[in-house]
Amino acid sequence: MSWREINFDGIVGPTHNYAGLSYGNVASAKNEGQIANPREGVLQGLEKAQHLRRLGMTQGVLPPHDRPHLRTLRSLGFTGSDTEILTSAWTSSPALVRNLMSSATMWTANAGTVSPSPDTADGRTHFTPANLAAMYHRSIEHETTGKVLKAYFPEGDHFAHHPALPGGTHMGDEGAANHNRFCTDYGAEGVALYVYGRSAFDGAKDLTYPGRQTLEASEAIARQHGLKKDRAVFVRQNPGAINAGAFHNDVVAVSNRNVFFYHEEAFENPAEVQSMLRAAAPEIDFEFVEVPSAKVPLCDAVTSYLFNSQLLSVPGEDKMRLILPVEVEETASTHAYVKEMLGSNGPIGAADFLDVRQSMRNGGGPACLRFRVALSDQQMAAMGANAVLDDALVDRLKDWAGRHYRDRVEAKDLGDPQLMEECFAALDELTQILALGSVYDFQQ
Ligand code: SUG
Secondary structure (H helix, E strand, O other), rough: OOEEEEEEEEOOOOOOOOOOOOOOOOOOOOOOOOOOOHHHHHHHHHHHHHHHHHOOEEEEEOOOOOOOOHHHHHHHOOOOOHHHHHHHHHHOOOOHHHHHOOHHHOOHHHEEEOOOOOHEEOOOOEEEEOOOOOOOOOOOOOOHHHHHHHHHHHEEEEEEEEOOOHHHHHHHHOOOHEEEEOOOOOOOOOOEEEEEEEEOOOOOOOOOOOOOOEHHHHHHHHHHHEEEEEEEEEEEEEEHHHOOOOHHHHOOEEEOOOOOEEEEOOOOOOOHHHHHHHHHOOOOOEEEEOOOOOOHHHHHHHHHHOOOEEOOOOOOOEEEEEEEHHHHHHHHHHHHHHHHHOOOOOOEEEEEEOOOOHHHOOOOOOOOEEEEEEEHHHHHHHOOOOOOOHHHHHOOOOOOOOHOOOOOOHHHHHHHHHHHHHHHHHHHHHHHOOOOOOOOOHHH
């Protein structure tokens, strides 16, 4: 049976904007109020996906969500037609509307946590959408995400779905951004590394920024996915890294198969993390690439997003390849480090620099934009929807975005009923292109 890892990239939404919504995310705060270009954003994302396809990778997409999120506004007492609801909410609280207009679903590393079938007790691939409780604008994502994941991976012999964790910020869960799966091959039993920011009940006085993921949430996911006890490792993220702007662990660490590429300050005691992983999975020949602060200061890692890269096993290539944002090339320390690493005969042998600046300005690099799922041929054949890219589908998506997306969205546009209509029209057509069925509230 042959296995592969598929990256499902989040399609940038028609309401993509810079609202400064994510406290602790340095780029989001810095770019608040900038003018966004959703059309350029969606094309940058599709170009990244095409780049991976040209390398020989299998590549899928995940759709944006309906914004404004009228169901939330209705649940908060706004009534009437869609336009009346948006208009009265905008008059009452522009800040509320800004949150409910966010296109943050594009960062699909936060869509949920996946445990592939070789790792689970019942031999099915398990999915839990992340509750994203730490940020109000993201806490509204999980229901639609759950519907989309069920459309892609129908519940049954191959796939199992769980609802997002209840419990608000105590059970704060940010999905795959704080989860790494190590294995020898995608189809072999792996070991899961869950990285959390704080414990639910201890107050985390050492954090100035939110520790979005709790230990208790990570443990709950591992339990409900049926992971064997000794094949899940739980480690706290270095609070200093969170306070420096690494609001998710994937800002300071990325893994693929047996390789872990991370910053020296990602964990308080990296040597202990290494030994915990080795003890949990003695059969995996781990390769740890630890980047010293003396070569790449933590602040450069956070601004360039060196670690928010995709680490790929490209068909036909012996060594792994990194997909990095262009900001890494533009930052002296990270560019020098990548050049040195590629010449050092380590496990990473190539690097490509891509432009995803529309997303980067909100703190979303190449790794944030993708949801990775390891699948066998048989599981791929059991998938629903039409979301795995070929050239024809990419052309269709480019044409679709060209017809529906604006090239300019700024703060004052977010209360505009016309932008809402454009968003719903775009998503209605997209559900047909991706053969999704009715996943949005406005289609019910
Ligand atoms: O949750 N930014 C996202 C970025 C998510 C990045 N994902 C990963 N690291 N995996 C967040 O902070 C900003 C929206 C705004 O400010 O308009 C935002 O939601």
